[in-house]
Amino acid sequence: MRFLLYSINYAPELTGIGKYNGELAPDLVARGIKTDVITAPPYYPEWLVHKGFKNSYSATLSDEGVNIYRCPLYVPAEVTTVKRLLHLASFALSSGVRLLSLWRTKPDVLFLVQPTLFCAPFALLFCKLTGAKSIMHIQDFEVDAMFGLGMGGEGQFKGFARSVESWLLKRFDVVSSISYSMLENARSKGVAEDRLMFFPNWADTSFVTPDNDGSALKKEWGFNQDDKIVLYAGNIGKKQGLEIVLSAAQAFQSNHQVHFVLVGSGAHCDVLQADAAARHLTNVHFKPLQPWARVPEMLALADIHLVVQKKGAADAVLPSKLTNILSAGGHALVTAESQTELGVIAAKFPDIYTCVEPEDVQLFTAALQQLLNKDLCATNQIARDYAVEYLSKETVLSRFEQDVQQLCGREAK
Incomplete structure (x- = not known):
């Protein structure tokens, strides 16, 4: 099986989505699944491209055997609503070019992490061309977050944004998320019950324990x-x-x-x-x-x-x-x-x-x-x-592997 992880965040980012993606991809390789990653240079949460990385296209093979394709993006020094949207759109465009250039790799599964929803059209087109199964994994409902925090205005724009979001979500083979309430939210946006998958964030319970001394x-x-x-x-x-x-x-x-x-x-x-x-x-x-x-x-x-x-x-x-x-x-x-x-x-x-x-x-x-x-x-x-x-890394990722293999009509080894 070949798995393509598509996300704006990845290791060596230390917090949030980048950290989880950076643990997921090597774990899949260790399970015998060829894994590629399309991402940006690390910049979060400092909103500054990390030292040792250039804001340009690059391709590397990690020590764990993950092919990592990094794509440039606009990183604003001061984050506003408009600049954040430009930031997300810039990654969607640069990564979309990279994604379409990889169509010959023929992955079995494309796993798009939201944010950013801007990448969804490219992801869906890619899956149409290659026959790959499509998974939208929602770490953040970015449209809900934007309006919930008062950053997106009201009226017709709000209705239009929610309509586009719903239209895109319903076109993925599977929509996964990290909590049951977020899955319920996806359901309310029109995603069918049989297309929902629970994939929570995990903890390394063998490394982070009460026995540690601070x-x-x-x-x-x-x-x-x-x-x-x-x-x-x-x-x-x-x-x-x-x-x-x-x-x-x-x-x-x-x-x-x-x-x-x-x-x-x-x-x-x-x-x-x-x-x-x-x-x-x-x-x-x-x-x-x-x-x-x-x-x-x-x-x-x-x-x-x-x-x-x-x-x-x-x-x-x-x-x-x-x-x-x-x-x-x-x-x-x-x-x-x-x-x-x-x-x-x-x-x-x-x-x-x-x-x-x-x-x-x-x-x-x-x-x-x-x-x-x-x-x-x-x-x-x-x-x-x-x-x-409920949150053990081994338990969560083993279940995820089984779900992905089942999506592709296979049985986990």
Whole structure:
């Protein structure tokens, strides 16, 4: 079998979609599936092409045996709605040229990751020419996210965008996504039930465990061992609404043992740092993204983990950072509306994490205080058990291989 992964994000990006794609492709090769990747040069979440990479066409064979075809794109220094659309469109055009040049490779499956939906017409045309099965994998409903965060306007344009989205989705052989609520969303957009596939993000439960020790990193970052660490790690973008963390930190200024650590980078990072400085928040600390090898000890140093999003984003963007928090047996404070996937899971498994409504500073701060008053030394074993049962990398990827082989009329080895 030959598998073509088509996505704007790929390794060595350390967060989000790029990280998962960078683990998926080598795993498929290890399972005996020839795998090619069409992607962009790494740029996320810094919104800057990484050192050692050029913003141009290239083709390389990775150490794991993955053929990687990188395509140039426009990377805005300052991200706005218009510039983001140009960014996505530029990759669709450059990668579309590369994609059509590979039609002779005759893949059995083309796996397009959304974002970006802009690539869907090229993907569908390619599958028509080659006979490949088409899978649209939705990590983010980018149309929903855009309108949910007030970035796309209203009226006729909104209706037109949703109509185009629905038309495209219905033409893929399979539409997969990372949560059941997102699959329900796809169903509401007209995708038939027998074309839906559940493919969640996973955790490396053998690498990220409650047994990891964060004391060395805690000392390295200048904290005392009895300090309480409230950790946010991941993309620092507009959709996270991390201003609520600064407001909570302001409320805890008099408690010198509580420190808020934000690890990551992104388009909104400079704005957030300037805001923290303007508020004179000495208990807020910004750290760069950590290499994957240090992620377990970074998670281990936290007393409380934060999974923060604005209203309207939770079912369009299910935060991937939560999987590793659960795997580490961590205690998380999550902002999500009650009807979203995160809200439903919290109601069903109340001991996994604490969930509050987004953008409510008072509720968020009160929940944080309540968690800090608890004895959090022990592992959240319920969270760990949930991760092992539902989010294990081996379990998720083995099931995905079976689903893909079945789509092609084969049996997994």
